[in-house]
Amino acid sequence: MSGNPHVxxxxxxxxxxxxxxxxxxxxxxxxxxxxxxxxIASVGLGRLTTGTILMASQLNDGQSLSxxxxxxxxxxxxxxxxxxxxxxxxxxxxxDVQSVDVKEAIGKGFLSVARTMPFQKEPQIGIxxxxxxxxxxxxxxxxxxxxxVPTIISLAVSLDKEGSVAQAGGVLIELMPDAPEKVIAAxxxxxxxxxxxxxxxxxxxxxxxxxxxYVHSKDLVETQHPFPVQYFCPCTIERVERTLTMLGRESxxxxxxxxxxxxxxxxxxxxxxxxxxxRIQELLFDLETPN
Ligand SMILES: [Zn+2]
Numbered sequence: 001m002s003g004n005p006h007v008x009x010x011x012x013x014x015x016x017x018x019x020x021x022x023x024x025x026x027x028x029x030x031x032x033x034x035x036x037x038x039x040i041a042s043v044g045l046g047r048l049t050t051g052t053i054l055m056a057s058q059l060n061d062g063q064s065l066s067x068x069x070x071x072x073x074x075x076x077x078x079x080x081x082x083x084x085x086x087x088x089x090x091x092x093x094x095x096d097v098q099s100v101d102v103k104e105a106i107g108k109g110f111l112s113v114a115r116t117m118p119f120q121k122e123p124q125i126g127i128x129x130x131x132x133x134x135x136x137x138x139x140x141x142x143x144x145x146x147x148x149v150p151t152i153i154s155l156a157v158s159l160d161k162e163g164s165v166a167q168a169g170g171v172l173i174e175l176m177p178d179a180p181e182k183v184i185a186a187x188x189x190x191x192x193x194x195x196x197x198x199x200x201x202x203x204x205x206x207x208x209x210x211x212x213x214y215v216h217s218k219d220l221v222e223t224q225h226p227f228p229v230q231y232f233c234p235c236t237i238e239r240v241e242r243t244l245t246m247l248g249r250e251s252x253x254x255x256x257x258x259x260x261x262x263x264x265x266x267x268x269x270x271x272x273x274x275x276x277x278x279r280i281q282e283l284l285f286d287l288e289t290p291n
Contacts, residue, residue, distance in 0.1 A: 004228035007057040007086075008207040013219040016179035017187070020057050021171045021207040022229065024050045027088055028157055028168040030231040034270060037095045039163035041075060044102045045092045046157035047135040049080040050170040054153070055113075055139065056082035057225050058172075062118035069138070071130060073107025074099055081268075086227035087234070089268045103133040111138050113146070136170070143174070150175040152187070152214070156197035167201035171210050190214050233269035240264050240273045245283050252284040 005026055010019040028046035031037065037045060048069060056065045064083035071077070076093025099105035109130050114123040126146045130138050136155040143151040155170040175184060194213040201210075208222060244252065244262065255262050255277075262275045275283075 004086075004230050006228050007053060007225035008211075009057065009223050009225055010208070010211050010215075010220045012215065012217050013221060014183075016176050016183045017215055017217075018058075018174040018176065019172065019211050019215065019220075020054045020225075021169070021211050022050060022053055022057075023167075023169040023201065023207060024053060024229065025165065025168045025201075027053070027229055027231050029165045031090050032165055034231075035090070035092055035095050037092060038097055039159050040099045040102065040105050041092050041095050041097050042165050043157045043159065044069075044075055044105055044135070045078050045080065045090050046165065046168050047102065047155040047170075048078050048139075049082070049088060049090045050155050050157070050168055051135060051139045051153055051172070052080040052082045053086075053088055053229055054170055054172040055143070056084055057086075058174075059084040059115070060117075061085075064116045066114040066116070066123070067139070068112045068114075069106060069109070069130070069135070070112070071106035071109035071133060073105050073109075073133075075105040078106075079268075082229075084227070086225070086229045087232040088229060089231065089233045091268050102135065106130065106133040106135075108133070111142055113142055148177070150184075152191055154191075154194075154197050154214070156201060158198040158202060167198060169197060169201050169207075169210065171197065171214060173211075173214060186216070187214065190216055233266060233271070235266040235269060235271060235273075237273055237275075240266075241275060241279065241283060244275060244280070245287060249284065249287055252280055252287065255280050256284070 007022045032042045066081045069078040075097045079091040082088045112127045114125045116123045128142045131141045136153040140151045140153040152173040157168040158166045160166040264273045
């Protein structure tokens with residue numbers, strides 16, 4: 001496999017359907033290795049991440065999404081974050097979970113979507129109850145509820161015999177409000193009849209072929225999203241220090257009393273950071289000295 005994946009975007013010439021598709025195998029594999037995910041955790045977080053990549057590709061410059069699945073099942077909560085620029089990371093609370101399927105691993109609960117925009121301090125947050133726990137349907141339900149746009153999201157992560165990630169990908173189809181009944185009916189029919197996405201991915205289908213299995217149109221206009229998808233965590237020692245500072249004066253003093261440098265592990269990329277005692281002293285000084 002060469003290079004990072006890209007999201008491909010399509011629309012029908014009549015403007016009734018807007019579609020994104022991605023083959024995210026490389027990203028899901030990297031995430032599985034970094035986070036030490038069990039087979040079922042790879043499938044669960046892989047689906048969420050693939051869906052988040054697709055949704056983020058519909059945003060504007062500088063915007064990003066952080067999508068959390070809060071279920072009561074053994075996988076705990078899942079987080080996937082993606083920016084319009086294609087930077088992606090994820091987190092799974094119980095990476096070694098064993099379960100029969102994703103639905104059972106997630107259980108019942110809700111899904112929250114935080115959309116961050118440049119020049120806005122607070123993200124926009126939307127919350128919906130989990131419909132199926134299969135993730136694709138849950139994300140589609142969120143899109144329909146929050147933007148009044150009927151959406152189909154099909155996500156697939158398939159495993160090989162050893163339980164490693166074999167293929168991952170997804171398709172997101174938005175139905176514009178003025179779409180006539182016959183376009184809607186055709187899309188529903190095709191969606192029911194389309195071969196499973198995992199099967200298409202295993203057969204080496206292109207993004208366009210995957211989309212054409214849902215949208216039987218000769219008039220699909222294809223464009224490549226300008227940014228490649230990249231597994232990337234923006235954590236830095238400065239961010240770690242800022243987080244420590246936010247714990248407040250007392251916590252910083254406690255660290256000093258314990259007389260040990262503070263070790264912090266980024267929960268997204270597992271990178272280890274050490275904040276020295278001298279640095280904690282400085283952070284405390286800055287906190288106590290208003291400028
Ligand atoms: Zn990190």
